[in-house]
Structure formats: structure tokens, C-alpha cells
Amino acid sequence: MRTSSTIRTRVTVKRTTRAAAALAAGALALSLTACGGDDDKGDDSGDKGGGTKQPGASVTLPKLDGESLSVAAVWTGTEQKNFKQVLTEFEKRTGAKVTFVPAQDPIINFLGSKIAGGAPPDVAMLPQPGAIKQAVDKGWAKPLGAEATKELGENYSQGWQDIGKVGGKQYGVYYKAANKSLIWYNARVFENAGAAEPKTWDELLNTAQMVYDSGVTPFSVGGADGWTLTDWFENVYLSQAGPEKYDQLAQHKIKWTDPSVKEALTTLAEIWGKKDFVAGGASGALQTEFPASVTQTFTGGDQPKAGMVYEGDFAQVNIGETKAKVGTDAKVFPFPAVGDTAPVVSGGDAAVILKDSKAAQALATWLASPDAAAIQAKLGGFLSPNKSIDSSVYPNEVQKKIADALIAAGDDFRFDMSDQAPQAFGGTPGKGEWKTLQDFLKNPKDVAGAQAKLEADAAAAYGG
Numbered sequence: 001m002r003t004s005s006t007i008r009t010r011v012t013v014k015r016t017t018r019a020a021a022a023l024a025a026g027a028l029a030l031s032l033t034a035c036g037g038d039d040d041k042g043d044d045s046g047d048k049g050g051g052t053k054q055p056g057a058s059v060t061l062p063k064l065d066g067e068s069l070s071v072a073a074v075w076t077g078t079e080q081k082n083f084k085q086v087l088t089e090f091e092k093r094t095g096a097k098v099t100f101v102p103a104q105d106p107i108i109n110f111l112g113s114k115i116a117g118g119a120p121p122d123v124a125m126l127p128q129p130g131a132i133k134q135a136v137d138k139g140w141a142k143p144l145g146a147e148a149t150k151e152l153g154e155n156y157s158q159g160w161q162d163i164g165k166v167g168g169k170q171y172g173v174y175y176k177a178a179n180k181s182l183i184w185y186n187a188r189v190f191e192n193a194g195a196a197e198p199k200t201w202d203e204l205l206n207t208a209q210m211v212y213d214s215g216v217t218p219f220s221v222g223g224a225d226g227w228t229l230t231d232w233f234e235n236v237y238l239s240q241a242g243p244e245k246y247d248q249l250a251q252h253k254i255k256w257t258d259p260s261v262k263e264a265l266t267t268l269a270e271i272w273g274k275k276d277f278v279a280g281g282a283s284g285a286l287q288t289e290f291p292a293s294v295t296q297t298f299t300g301g302d303q304p305k306a307g308m309v310y311e312g313d314f315a316q317v318n319i320g321e322t323k324a325k326v327g328t329d330a331k332v333f334p335f336p337a338v339g340d341t342a343p344v345v346s347g348g349d350a351a352v353i354l355k356d357s358k359a360a361q362a363l364a365t366w367l368a369s370p371d372a373a374a375i376q377a378k379l380g381g382f383l384s385p386n387k388s389i390d391s392s393v394y395p396n397e398v399q400k401k402i403a404d405a406l407i408a409a410g411d412d413f414r415f416d417m418s419d420q421a422p423q424a425f426g427g428t429p430g431k432g433e434w435k436t437l438q439d440f441l442k443n444p445k446d447v448a449g450a451q452a453k454l455e456a457d458a459a460a461a462y463g464g
Contacts, residue, residue, distance in 0.1 A: 054093060058388070059151060059369035065095035067359040072101040072111065073125035073349070077291075078317050082379040089375055090366045096359050106428050108134050111354070115140060122355040123363055126172065127347075128419040128427055129163055135352055136166040142356040144170045144364055151368040155388040159411030164350050172350030175367045176376075177385040179402050180231055180312035180345040180416075181335040184319070186297055187328065189216050189307035197333040201236075204336045205270060208277055211307040218277045220306035222293030223285035223441050226434025230418040230426070232310060233437060235345055237264040239338040243414065250417040252462040256454035265440065265447045267338060273444035279306040282442045294318035298330055310335070312347060313402045317381030327398045346406060347416060348385065377403070425461035432457045 053060040075083055080100065087098040101121050103110045108131050114120045120140070126132050135141040144152070149170050152161055156174070164172025183204075190196075190207075193214035198204040208218035222228045238246045241260040248254040249261070275281040279296065280288065288296075294315045296305040299322050309315065316326050324330040334342050351367045353360045366372050373384035380395045387407050394400040418426030418433055425432035433454060440450040 057093070058371050059365060060147075061090075061094050061362050061366060062358060063095055064359050064362060067095070067357075068097040068099070069122035069355075069357070069359045069363060070099040070101050071123045071125065071351075071363070072103045072107070072114075072121035074103045074105055074107055074127070075125070076102065078320070078381065079314075082376050082382065085379065086367075086372050086375045089372070090363060093366075094359075094362060096362070098363070106423050107131065108423055111135070111140065112138075115354075120354045122353065122357065122360045124352050124354055125175070125349045126352050127349045128423065129415055130420055130423055130426065132164065132172050132350060132352055133166050134423065135354070136171055140354050141166075141171045142353040142360075144173070144353065145361040148173065148361055148364040148368055151365045155368060155370060155386045157385070157387060157411050160385045163348075163415065172352050173364050173368045174348045174350045174385050175373070176349040177383045177406060178312040178314050178347035179383060179406055180347050181235055181343050182312060182315075182332050182402075183308055183310045183335060184294070184297065184315050184330055184332045185308045186216075186304055186306075186324075187331050188302060189214070189304065190331075192216075192302065193307070197331075198336050199333075199342075200336050201239075201267065201270075201338040208271070208308075212276060216303065216307045217279045217305060218307050219271060220279045220288070220293040220297045220309040221272075221285040221441070222288050222290035222309075222311070223282070223438060224287055224289045226429060226438050227418070227427075228290055228293070228311060229437035229441060230433050231312075231345065231416070232268060233264060234417050235310075235335045235343040236267050236338050237261070237417075238345070238414075239335075239341060239343040240264055240267060242339065246414065246417065250415070250420045252421075252458055256458055257451045261451055261454070262447055265444075265450055268440075269444035269447070272441050282444075285441060286438060291318045291321075295322050298322040298324035312345075313383050313399060314381050316399065320380060326396055332398060344409070345416065346383075347419075421458070422461040425458050432461060 071087065073083065084100055087100065090096065091098055107124065107126060111120065111124055126135065132141065152170065152173055160174050161170065164170060164174055189211060193210045195207045195210045198207045211218045237260070240263060245254070245260050249258070271277050278285050290311065294309050294311070295318055297307070297309040298304065298319055319326055319330045336342060351364055353364055370386050370388040373386040373389045374393045376382045377384055377389060377393045378395060380399065383403055383406060385406060391400045391403045394403055420426070428434065436450055436453045436457065440446070
């Protein structure tokens with residue numbers, strides 16, 4: 001998720017039959033609506049240390065005059081700018097000074113170099129459950145204290161709390177989430193093509209052909225960022241192979257040479273392998289970063305470079321960089337059902353403490369509060385798993401419905417497969433799953449070769 005949008009915002013949460021149906025139903029309505037330290041010792045330092053709760057605030061924070069801390073994240077552009085507003089409010093309420101530290105992908109490697117140099121950030125926003133576990137295993141991460149844990153318990157479903165735990169201890173606050181089972185489309189292109197929103201994969205292929213016949217390339221693919229390709233695969237695989245197989249592959253209990261993987265890759269090739277269906281063909285897609293894949297879909301009048309682009313709700317940040325209006329010019333439909341049930345995927349970033357202190361614990365408490373989430377929610381391009389925020393704060397009906405659907409899913413979700421994997425396989429540019437799927441985009445006829453490479457890399461990363 002790396003650019004001005006929540007690019008790798010990943011925790012890719014996939015709900016099973018019951019929740020998927022509810023989420024899909026909610027998402028189907030989207031395009032119809034126009035837009036308008038302490039460890040767990042029960043420390044009560046938030047109150048005993050001069051903590052205050054401002055009028056209208058939901059959270060009590062300590063006074064931290066003279067304290068300073070740093071927060072590292074891979075966010076850039078608008079996403080970074082909006083998050084800084086959240087940090088500024090924390091500064092106003094506590095008196096602390098917070099510095100944002102721009103990080104590079106993979107963030108675990110970035111943090112490793114900072115720690116080796118003796119200058120780790122106080123808090124890091126980690127985009128993968130696997131990264132949280134790595135930080136714990138390396139002895140970098142510190143458990144959340146009583147106040148942060150309490151705030152988390154009041155505002156998050158048990159499932160969202162559990163994904164921030166390692167060995168039964170709470171380490172992460174999932175501040176940011178994303179629904180990543182959405183396809184955004186240029187409403188004018190669809191109107192000119194006489195196309196309707198598809199509900200199944202076959203209907204998607206038919207819609208793509210109609211868009212192509214109207215003179216516009218159907219899909220924009222941000223292939224320069226390998227994570228977008230893993231998301232394509234995961235949506236197809238979850239819907240086609242089902243949640244049980246998905247769980248097995250995520251844990252490497254079945255191999256990537258399994259027939260279910262072959263079937264998913266073969267299905268993906270129905271789009272990726274048709275050069276006229278992808279803007280710029282494979283070579284063009286592999287040179288297109290995620291932000292450009294979105295903006296080129298909503299610029300160019302009647303002749304944009306593509307009619308559709310797949311990715312999460314955070315694409316709204318990039319759409320906002322064009323003249324297109326979400327809900328009117330830019331509409332969205334759920335990723336179509338490839339199998340019996342449409343997939344539903346979500347992503348997220350968790351705040352993890354690396355240098356334990358009263359200030360770091362207070363920041364974690366703040367990020368677990370609805371007060372913090374509401375600030376960024378109002379700015380757009382942001383989705384919170386915090387169930388205590390009023391969804392009316394979201395800037396348009398599209399985002400509001402996506403947020404309501406996420407909360408309605410409760411605990412019934414699954415993680416992004418690549419985010420569960422060791423980072424060497426599922427989260428490193430130029431390596432593992434990212435690189436192999438980029439190679440597959442270039443040569444989608446080589447299904448067996450892609451499977452063999454994926455399995456070899458997975459076996460090495462998972463340790464056999």
C-alpha cells in the first residue's frame with residue numbers, strides 16, 4: 001500500500017458465507033448512491049498521572065508536556081498528510097510533540113536498520129500480521145498497557161483485537177482497515193458501452209468485452225506494485241476454492257502446486273492474458289504504479305486509458321486527485337463471484353509500540369479511540385474497524401456504506417493470504433509472491449511455471 005493511498009493497507013480480511021453475503025449486499029448498493037510503557041499490570045496512569053478527558057472527548061489521555069515521540073509508517077502524500085492531522089490533535093490534547101518518520105517497504109527491514117543504529121521509532125504502523133509477529137519474535141515490539149488494551153476492548157470486535165495479538169498478548173491496534181473486494185469504474189464509460197454492473201466472473205468478462213467494443217480498454221492494472229496482483233489472486237482464489245482451501249494455502253498446509261491454485265491462475269489469465277483487456281498490455285501494466293492505475297481510469301473524458309480498476313476503498317484518495325466525483329463519475333461494485341460466493345477482502349495497518357513509555361502507550365490509546373479515527377474518516381480515503389465511530393462522519397455515502405458493511409461483518413473474517421505469510425514470500429518487492437505474479441502477468445500462459453516458483457519460494461519462506 002505505498003503511495004498517497006493506503007496502498008498496502010493490508011490485513012486483507014475475507015469474510016465467509018454469512019458475512020460475505022451481508023457485505024456484498026451492502027457494497028452492491030454503493031454505486032447506486034451519489035456521493036454527497038506499561039505492560040499488562042493494570043496501570044491506571046491515564047488517571048493518576050494527571051490524565052484529562054476534554055469536553056466531548058471519548059478518551060482520557062495523560063498530560064505529556066515536554067515529551068516527544070516518533071511514529072513510522074510507509075504512508076506518503078495525502079494519506080500521510082491526513083494521518084498527521086490525527087497526530088496534531090494528539091499533541092493538542094496531551095502537550096506531547098510527535099514526529100512522523102517516513103518508512104520504506106518492507107517496513108520490517110526499515111525498522112531493523114533503525115534499531116541496529118540505535119534509533120528506533122517509538123511507534124510503527126505495521127501493514128501485516130506477519131510483520132507484527134516478526135517484530136515480537138525479534139524482541140522489538142512491546143505489549144500494550146492497560147489503558148490502550150481497555151480502549152481497544154471497548155471499540156473493537158474480538159476478531160480485530162485478536163489479529164493484533166501474538167502468543168496471547170496484545171501488541172497491535174488496528175487503526176486502519178480497507179475493503180479490498182471492490183472494482184471501481186468510470187460511469188461515463190459504462191454508460192457509453194451500455195454496460196451494467198456484473199455480479200459474476202462471466203458477467204465481468206462480458207462487461208469487459210462491451211467496454212472494449214465501445215473503444216475503451218477495460219482494465220487498468222497497477223502491476224508495478226506486486227501487492228495489487230496478490231489481491232487479484234486472493235479474491236479469485238477465495239471465491240473459487242472456498243474458505244477452507246484458502247486457510248490451508250494461507251498456512252502452507254497445501255502446496256502452491258495444488259490444482260486449486262492452477263484453477264485460480266487460469267481464471268486470472270482470462271483477463272491478464274488478453275492484452276487488449278489491460279491498459280498498455282502486460283508491459284504497460286508492469287510500469288504502472290497503483291496511484292496511476294486509478295487516476296488514468298478517471299481522466300481523459302470519453303477516452304480514459306481504462307474503464308475499470310480493481311482495488312480497495314482507499315482508491316478514493318487517488319480518485320480525489322482527479323475531477324471525478326465518487327458516487328457520480330466514479331462508481332463501484334463488489335468483486336464478482338467466481339465460485340458460489342463473492343469474495344470479501346479487507347486490509348489494515350496496526351500501531352505497534354517499539355519503545356515503551358507513557359507517551360507511546362498514550363498514543364496507542366489515542367489511536368484505539370473513536371476520536372482519532374473520526375478525524376481521518378472525515379477526510380476520506382480511510383476506513384476504520386473501530387465500531388464506536390459514527391459512520392455519518394465519512395464524507396460520502398459510498399464510504400459510509402463500505403464502513404457500515406465492515407463493522408457489520410463483526411468477527412467473521414479472514415486475513416489476506418500474503419499478509420499472513422512470512423514477509424520474504426508475501427510482502428517484499430521483487431521477491432516471492434509479488435515477483436512471481438508480476439512474471440505471470442507478463443506470461444499468463446505459464447501456469448505450471450508460476451505454481452512451481454510460488455511453491456519453491458513459499459517452501460523456503462515457511463521453512464520447508
